Amino acid sequence: MQGAILMKKIFVISLSVSLLIVISFVIKSMASDYKKIQLVMELYEKEDFGGRKIVIAVDTPDLEEYCFNDKTNSLKVFRGPNYMGGAQVKVFSGKDYKGGYIELTADEEVKNLEKDKGFGSTISSVKFPY
Numbered sequence: 707m708q709g710a711i712l713m714k715k716i717f718v719i720s721l722s723v724s725l726l727i728v729i730s731f732v733i734k735s736m737a738s739d740y741k742k743i744q745l746v747m748e749l750y751e752k753e754d755f756g757g758r759k760i761v762i763a764v765d766t767p768d769l770e771e772y773c774f775n776d777k778t779n780s781l782k783v784f785r786g787p788n789y790m791g792g793a794q795v796k797v798f799s800g801k802d803y804k805g806g807y808i809e810l811t812a813d814e815e816v817k818n819l820e821k822d823k824g825f826g827s828t829i830s831s832v833k834f835p836y
Contacts, residue, residue: 742836743786744793745812749778749829753818756780766832768801775801778829779819785812793835799828 743763751757751774760772763786769775783795789812799805808823810816820826 742788744789744836745795745834746784746786747795747810747832748782748784749774749832750780750782751777753779755782755815755817762832763834765834767803769830769832770801775830776828779827781810781816781819781829783810783812783814795835796833797825797829798831798833799825801830803831803833805830 746763748759748761750759760774794809794811796807796809798807808825816822
């Protein structure tokens with residue numbers, strides 16, 4: 707009887723230690739991603755920053771993941787928490803960073819992608835400089 711109770715306690719302690727290790731790994735991973743963020747981008751469905759918007763700060767190979775593929779008509783780029791001068795973000799017409807692209811820098815605002823950049827609502831993927 708006491709042996710079974712001892713085994714249960716050992717199992718619970720082992721499980722708790724394993725869980726703490728996993729949580730620690732996840733937190734460290736999230737912290738290292740945060741350290742990389744130089745730019746943050748807002749994508750808007752309509753011109754002049756109207757309609758639905760999404761905010762992204764990491765590489766996004768397919769905007770369909772956010773139901774935003776080929777729907778961006780205006781955008782803003784902001785300095786992230788770890789901005790280093792000269793950082794640029796690329797927006798691509800094809801998913802997986804393929805097709806035509808334009809480069810954007812911090813503090814850049816594009817009210818009308820078609821008129822201002824000749825790009826229209828064809829953004830399918832976004833690549834950040836980290």
